[in-house]
Amino acid sequence: MESLPAVASLAALAHEGRLSVFRMLVQAGAGGLAAGEIARRAGVPPNSLSANLNILSRAGLIRPRREGRSIIYTADYDSMRGLLAFLVEDCCGGSPEICAPLATVVSQGCDAEARRC
Amino acid sequence: MESLPAVASLAALAHEGRLSVFRMLVQAGAGGLAAGEIARRAGVPPNSLSANLNILSRAGLIRPRREGRSIIYTADYDSMRGLLAFLVEDCCGGSPEICAPLATVVSQGCDAEARRC
DNA sequence: CATGTAATTCCATTATCGCGGAAATATGGA
DNA sequence: TCCATATTTCCGCGATAATGGAATTACATG
Numbered sequence: 001m002e003s004l005p006a007v008a009s010l011a012a013l014a015h016e017g018r019l020s021v022f023r024m025l026v027q028a029g030a031g032g033l034a035a036g037e038i039a040r041r042a043g044v045p046p047n048s049l050s051a052n053l054n055i056l057s058r059a060g061l062i063r064p065r066r067e068g069r070s071i072i073y074t075a076d077y078d079s080m081r082g083l084l085a086f087l088v089e090d091c092c093g094g095s096p097e098i099c100a101p102l103a104t105v106v107s108q109g110c111d112a113e114a115r116r117c
Numbered sequence: 118m119e120s121l122p123a124v125a126s127l128a129a130l131a132h133e134g135r136l137s138v139f140r141m142l143v144q145a146g147a148g149g150l151a152a153g154e155i156a157r158r159a160g161v162p163p164n165s166l167s168a169n170l171n172i173l174s175r176a177g178l179i180r181p182r183r184e185g186r187s188i189i190y191t192a193d194y195d196s197m198r199g200l201l202a203f204l205v206e207d208c209c210g211g212s213p214e215i216c217a218p219l220a221t222v223v224s225q226g227c228d229a230e231a232r233r234c
Numbered sequence: 235c236a237t238g239t240a241a242t243t244c245c246a247t248t249a250t251c252g253c254g255g256a257a258a259t260a261t262g263g264a
Numbered sequence: 265t266c267c268a269t270a271t272t273t274c275c276g277c278g279a280t281a282a283t284g285g286a287a288t289t290a291c292a293t294g
Contacts, residue, residue, distance in 0.1 A: 003133065004133055004136070006136065007131055007132065007133050007136060010127050010128075010130045010131035010136070011127075011128075011131035011132075013127045013131075014124055014127035014128035014130075014131045015124065015251090015252085016120065016121055016124050017252095019121070019123065019124060019127070023206075034270080034271095035270075035271060035272090036269090036270060036271075039271095045253085045254060045255090046270080046271065046272085047253085047254065047255080047256095047271085047272075047273080048252080048253060048254065049271095050271060050272050050273085051252080051253085051272090051273095052252090053271095053272095054272085066260090066261090068261070068262075068270090069260070069261040069262060069269065069270050069271085070261095070269095070270065070271085071270080071271065071272090080204075083204075084201060084204065084205070087197075087200075087201065088201070089140075090140050090143045090144045132281095132282085134282095151240085151241095152240075152241060152242090153239090153240060153241075156241095162283085162284060162285090163240080163241065163242080164241085164242075164243080164244095164283085164284065164285080164286095165282080165283060165284065166241090167241060167242050167243080168242090168243090168282080168283085169282095170241095170242095171242085183290090183291090185240090185291070185292075186239065186240050186241085186290070186291040186292060187239095187240065187241085187291095188240080188241065188242090
Protein backbone atom coordinates (compact mmCIF):
# COMPACT_ATOMS: atom_id res chain seq x y z
CA MET A 1 0.00 0.00 0.00
CA GLU A 2 1.22 3.45 -0.98
CA SER A 3 -0.31 6.07 1.23
CA LEU A 4 1.62 9.01 -0.19
CA PRO A 5 1.31 9.53 -3.94
CA ALA A 6 4.69 11.28 -3.87
CA VAL A 7 6.31 8.03 -2.77
CA ALA A 8 4.86 6.21 -5.76
CA SER A 9 6.15 8.93 -8.07
CA LEU A 10 9.60 8.89 -6.50
CA ALA A 11 9.75 5.11 -6.66
CA ALA A 12 8.72 5.21 -10.30
CA LEU A 13 11.55 7.63 -11.06
CA ALA A 14 14.09 5.80 -8.90
CA HIS A 15 15.04 3.50 -11.73
CA GLU A 16 17.54 4.40 -14.38
CA GLY A 17 15.49 3.09 -17.27
CA ARG A 18 12.22 4.65 -16.14
CA LEU A 19 13.89 7.95 -15.32
CA SER A 20 15.39 8.17 -18.78
CA VAL A 21 12.06 7.27 -20.35
CA PHE A 22 10.33 9.96 -18.32
CA ARG A 23 12.91 12.55 -19.31
CA MET A 24 12.54 11.48 -22.90
CA LEU A 25 8.80 12.09 -22.67
CA VAL A 26 9.27 15.40 -20.89
CA GLN A 27 11.46 16.52 -23.76
CA ALA A 28 9.06 15.11 -26.34
CA GLY A 29 6.32 17.44 -25.13
CA ALA A 30 2.60 17.14 -25.76
CA GLY A 31 3.13 15.10 -28.91
CA GLY A 32 4.50 12.22 -26.90
CA LEU A 33 6.12 9.06 -28.18
CA ALA A 34 4.84 5.62 -29.13
CA ALA A 35 5.86 2.73 -26.91
CA GLY A 36 7.76 1.11 -29.75
CA GLU A 37 9.69 4.27 -30.48
CA ILE A 38 10.62 4.58 -26.82
CA ALA A 39 11.75 0.95 -26.75
CA ARG A 40 13.84 1.52 -29.86
CA ARG A 41 15.52 4.64 -28.46
CA ALA A 42 16.09 3.10 -25.05
CA GLY A 43 17.22 -0.20 -26.48
CA VAL A 44 15.12 -2.35 -24.18
CA PRO A 45 12.80 -5.26 -24.97
CA PRO A 46 9.17 -4.21 -25.40
CA ASN A 47 7.80 -6.26 -22.53
CA SER A 48 10.21 -4.81 -19.98
CA LEU A 49 9.45 -1.34 -21.26
CA SER A 50 5.74 -2.01 -21.05
CA ALA A 51 6.05 -2.93 -17.39
CA ASN A 52 7.97 0.24 -16.69
CA LEU A 53 5.55 2.42 -18.64
CA ASN A 54 2.81 0.87 -16.55
CA ILE A 55 4.61 1.81 -13.34
CA LEU A 56 5.07 5.38 -14.52
CA SER A 57 1.41 5.50 -15.54
CA ARG A 58 0.11 4.22 -12.24
CA ALA A 59 2.23 6.83 -10.51
CA GLY A 60 0.45 9.42 -12.65
CA LEU A 61 3.65 10.71 -14.22
CA ILE A 62 2.71 9.76 -17.79
CA ARG A 63 -0.49 9.16 -19.70
CA PRO A 64 -1.24 6.72 -22.51
CA ARG A 65 -3.50 7.33 -25.45
CA ARG A 66 -4.22 4.98 -28.29
CA GLU A 67 -3.56 6.21 -31.80
CA GLY A 68 -4.10 3.66 -34.52
CA ARG A 69 -2.27 0.56 -33.43
CA SER A 70 0.28 2.49 -31.41
CA ILE A 71 -0.04 3.69 -27.86
CA ILE A 72 1.36 7.15 -27.38
CA TYR A 73 2.72 8.16 -24.00
CA THR A 74 3.02 11.73 -22.82
CA ALA A 75 4.48 13.23 -19.67
CA ASP A 76 1.89 14.54 -17.23
CA TYR A 77 3.26 17.96 -16.39
CA ASP A 78 0.70 18.66 -13.69
CA SER A 79 1.76 15.58 -11.85
CA MET A 80 5.41 16.53 -12.23
CA ARG A 81 4.67 19.98 -10.88
CA GLY A 82 2.84 18.43 -7.98
CA LEU A 83 5.81 16.31 -7.10
CA LEU A 84 8.21 19.24 -7.25
CA ALA A 85 5.85 21.34 -5.18
CA PHE A 86 5.66 18.60 -2.60
CA LEU A 87 9.43 18.40 -2.42
CA VAL A 88 9.95 22.11 -1.84
CA GLU A 89 6.91 22.44 0.40
CA ASP A 90 8.78 22.41 3.68
CA CYS A 91 12.02 24.07 2.79
CA CYS A 92 11.16 27.52 4.02
CA GLY A 93 10.37 26.46 7.56
CA GLY A 94 13.88 25.70 8.66
CA SER A 95 15.96 27.61 6.20
CA PRO A 96 14.37 30.36 4.12
CA GLU A 97 17.58 30.84 2.20
CA ILE A 98 16.92 27.72 0.20
CA CYS A 99 13.91 29.14 -1.58
CA ALA A 100 15.77 31.85 -3.47
CA PRO A 101 18.30 29.38 -4.88
CA LEU A 102 15.43 27.08 -5.81
CA ALA A 103 13.86 29.84 -7.82
CA THR A 104 17.12 30.38 -9.67
CA VAL A 105 17.40 26.66 -10.25
CA VAL A 106 14.12 26.78 -12.09
CA SER A 107 15.12 29.74 -14.19
CA GLN A 108 18.66 28.51 -14.75
CA GLY A 109 17.26 25.21 -15.87
CA CYS A 110 15.72 27.14 -18.70
CA ASP A 111 18.04 30.09 -19.35
CA ALA A 112 21.26 28.17 -19.18
CA GLU A 113 20.14 25.99 -22.04
CA ALA A 114 19.26 29.07 -24.09
CA ARG A 115 15.64 28.07 -24.11
CA ARG A 116 12.90 30.57 -24.35
CA CYS A 117 11.02 30.51 -21.06
CA MET B 118 25.66 -0.09 -9.17
CA GLU B 119 24.08 3.33 -9.38
CA SER B 120 25.41 5.28 -12.34
CA LEU B 121 23.16 8.31 -11.91
CA PRO B 122 23.37 10.03 -8.52
CA ALA B 123 19.83 11.28 -9.08
CA VAL B 124 18.57 7.70 -9.08
CA ALA B 125 20.17 7.05 -5.70
CA SER B 126 18.55 10.21 -4.32
CA LEU B 127 15.16 9.32 -5.74
CA ALA B 128 15.41 5.77 -4.41
CA ALA B 129 16.35 7.12 -1.01
CA LEU B 130 13.27 9.34 -0.98
CA ALA B 131 10.97 6.67 -2.42
CA HIS B 132 10.21 5.27 1.01
CA GLU B 133 7.59 6.67 3.28
CA GLY B 134 9.72 6.58 6.41
CA ARG B 135 12.82 8.06 4.78
CA LEU B 136 10.82 10.73 3.00
CA SER B 137 9.24 11.87 6.24
CA VAL B 138 12.63 11.88 7.95
CA PHE B 139 14.09 13.96 5.15
CA ARG B 140 11.24 16.44 5.31
CA MET B 141 11.66 16.60 9.07
CA LEU B 142 15.31 17.50 8.58
CA VAL B 143 14.55 20.02 5.85
CA GLN B 144 12.20 21.75 8.26
CA ALA B 145 14.68 21.49 11.09
CA GLY B 146 17.19 23.59 9.17
CA ALA B 147 20.91 23.90 9.79
CA GLY B 148 20.56 22.89 13.44
CA GLY B 149 19.52 19.40 12.46
CA LEU B 150 18.23 16.65 14.71
CA ALA B 151 19.84 13.85 16.67
CA ALA B 152 19.15 10.31 15.51
CA GLY B 153 17.40 9.50 18.76
CA GLU B 154 15.13 12.51 18.48
CA ILE B 155 14.22 11.53 14.93
CA ALA B 156 13.47 7.98 16.03
CA ARG B 157 11.28 9.30 18.84
CA ARG B 158 9.31 11.62 16.55
CA ALA B 159 8.96 9.03 13.81
CA GLY B 160 8.14 6.23 16.22
CA VAL B 161 10.49 3.72 14.66
CA PRO B 162 13.09 1.45 16.29
CA PRO B 163 16.60 2.94 16.29
CA ASN B 164 18.17 0.22 14.19
CA SER B 165 15.68 0.59 11.35
CA LEU B 166 16.09 4.33 11.49
CA SER B 167 19.84 4.00 11.43
CA ALA B 168 19.69 1.94 8.26
CA ASN B 169 17.48 4.52 6.63
CA LEU B 170 19.63 7.44 7.74
CA ASN B 171 22.55 5.61 6.21
CA ILE B 172 20.73 5.29 2.89
CA LEU B 173 19.87 9.00 2.89
CA SER B 174 23.49 9.81 3.77
CA ARG B 175 24.97 7.69 1.01
CA ALA B 176 22.62 9.41 -1.42
CA GLY B 177 24.08 12.71 -0.23
CA LEU B 178 20.75 14.08 0.92
CA ILE B 179 21.71 14.41 4.57
CA ARG B 180 24.93 14.78 6.54
CA PRO B 181 25.86 13.43 9.95
CA ARG B 182 28.03 15.17 12.51
CA ARG B 183 28.94 13.88 15.92
CA GLU B 184 28.11 16.07 18.89
CA GLY B 185 28.87 14.54 22.23
CA ARG B 186 27.35 11.10 22.21
CA SER B 187 24.66 12.07 19.74
CA ILE B 188 24.90 12.11 15.99
CA ILE B 189 23.17 15.10 14.47
CA TYR B 190 21.77 14.83 10.97
CA THR B 191 21.11 17.83 8.74
CA ALA B 192 19.55 18.09 5.31
CA ASP B 193 22.01 18.83 2.53
CA TYR B 194 20.32 21.65 0.68
CA ASP B 195 22.83 21.73 -2.14
CA SER B 196 22.13 18.13 -2.90
CA MET B 197 18.40 18.77 -2.78
CA ARG B 198 18.80 21.69 -5.15
CA GLY B 199 20.85 19.49 -7.45
CA LEU B 200 18.12 16.90 -7.56
CA LEU B 201 15.41 19.46 -8.31
CA ALA B 202 17.57 21.05 -10.97
CA PHE B 203 18.10 17.67 -12.56
CA LEU B 204 14.38 17.01 -12.61
CA VAL B 205 13.48 20.28 -14.32
CA GLU B 206 16.50 20.19 -16.62
CA ASP B 207 14.70 18.95 -19.67
CA CYS B 208 11.28 20.41 -19.29
CA CYS B 209 11.76 23.39 -21.56
CA GLY B 210 12.73 21.36 -24.61
CA GLY B 211 9.35 19.92 -25.36
CA SER B 212 7.04 22.27 -23.56
CA PRO B 213 8.28 25.69 -22.48
CA GLU B 214 5.00 26.40 -20.74
CA ILE B 215 5.97 24.19 -17.86
CA CYS B 216 8.76 26.43 -16.65
CA ALA B 217 6.60 29.38 -15.69
CA PRO B 218 4.29 27.22 -13.56
CA LEU B 219 7.35 25.69 -11.96
CA ALA B 220 8.53 29.11 -10.90
CA THR B 221 5.18 29.77 -9.30
CA VAL B 222 5.32 26.39 -7.62
CA VAL B 223 8.49 27.45 -5.93
CA SER B 224 7.10 30.77 -4.80
CA GLN B 225 3.71 29.32 -3.89
CA GLY B 226 5.46 26.69 -1.85
CA CYS B 227 6.72 29.57 0.24
CA ASP B 228 4.06 32.27 -0.01
CA ALA B 229 1.09 30.02 0.49
CA GLU B 230 2.42 29.01 3.86
CA ALA B 231 2.86 32.66 4.82
CA ARG B 232 6.57 32.18 5.05
CA ARG B 233 8.97 34.95 4.41
CA CYS B 234 10.87 34.09 1.24
C1' DC C 235 37.54 1.34 35.12
C1' DA C 236 32.46 0.59 35.57
C1' DT C 237 28.02 2.16 34.19
C1' DG C 238 24.39 4.09 31.38
C1' DT C 239 23.07 6.25 27.12
C1' DA C 240 23.34 6.87 21.97
C1' DA C 241 23.74 4.89 17.81
C1' DT C 242 25.29 1.45 14.69
C1' DT C 243 26.29 -3.12 12.74
C1' DC C 244 25.25 -7.97 12.19
C1' DC C 245 22.13 -11.35 10.85
C1' DA C 246 18.16 -13.97 9.27
C1' DT C 247 13.55 -13.72 7.50
C1' DT C 248 10.15 -12.03 4.51
C1' DA C 249 8.55 -9.12 0.89
C1' DT C 250 9.10 -6.73 -3.25
C1' DC C 251 11.43 -5.57 -7.62
C1' DG C 252 13.58 -6.33 -12.17
C1' DC C 253 13.98 -9.07 -16.02
C1' DG C 254 12.87 -11.58 -20.18
C1' DG C 255 10.75 -15.70 -22.76
C1' DA C 256 6.42 -17.06 -24.40
C1' DA C 257 1.66 -16.38 -25.15
C1' DA C 258 -2.24 -13.28 -25.63
C1' DT C 259 -4.83 -9.04 -27.14
C1' DA C 260 -5.73 -5.16 -30.25
C1' DT C 261 -5.58 -2.78 -34.54
C1' DG C 262 -5.19 -1.98 -39.60
C1' DG C 263 -4.75 -3.61 -44.17
C1' DA C 264 -4.93 -7.14 -48.13
C1' DT D 265 -10.90 -13.80 -42.93
C1' DC D 266 -5.94 -13.99 -42.65
C1' DC D 267 -1.73 -11.82 -41.71
C1' DA D 268 1.61 -8.50 -39.89
C1' DT D 269 2.53 -5.04 -36.51
C1' DA D 270 2.18 -2.95 -31.84
C1' DT D 271 1.79 -3.65 -27.25
C1' DT D 272 0.58 -5.91 -23.23
C1' DT D 273 -0.02 -9.80 -19.92
C1' DC D 274 1.43 -14.05 -17.77
C1' DC D 275 4.76 -16.52 -15.36
C1' DG D 276 8.87 -17.90 -12.99
C1' DC D 277 13.59 -16.94 -11.49
C1' DG D 278 17.21 -14.37 -9.36
C1' DA D 279 18.39 -10.12 -7.01
C1' DT D 280 17.57 -6.50 -3.94
C1' DA D 281 15.18 -4.11 -0.14
C1' DA D 282 12.78 -3.82 4.45
C1' DT D 283 12.43 -5.20 9.04
C1' DG D 284 13.57 -5.98 13.84
C1' DG D 285 16.10 -8.77 17.53
C1' DA D 286 20.54 -9.14 19.48
C1' DA D 287 25.23 -7.88 19.90
C1' DT D 288 28.64 -4.12 19.36
C1' DT D 289 30.98 0.33 19.26
C1' DA D 290 31.37 5.19 20.94
C1' DC D 291 31.04 8.53 24.30
C1' DA D 292 30.45 10.91 28.91
C1' DT D 293 30.37 10.76 33.78
C1' DG D 294 31.59 9.39 38.37
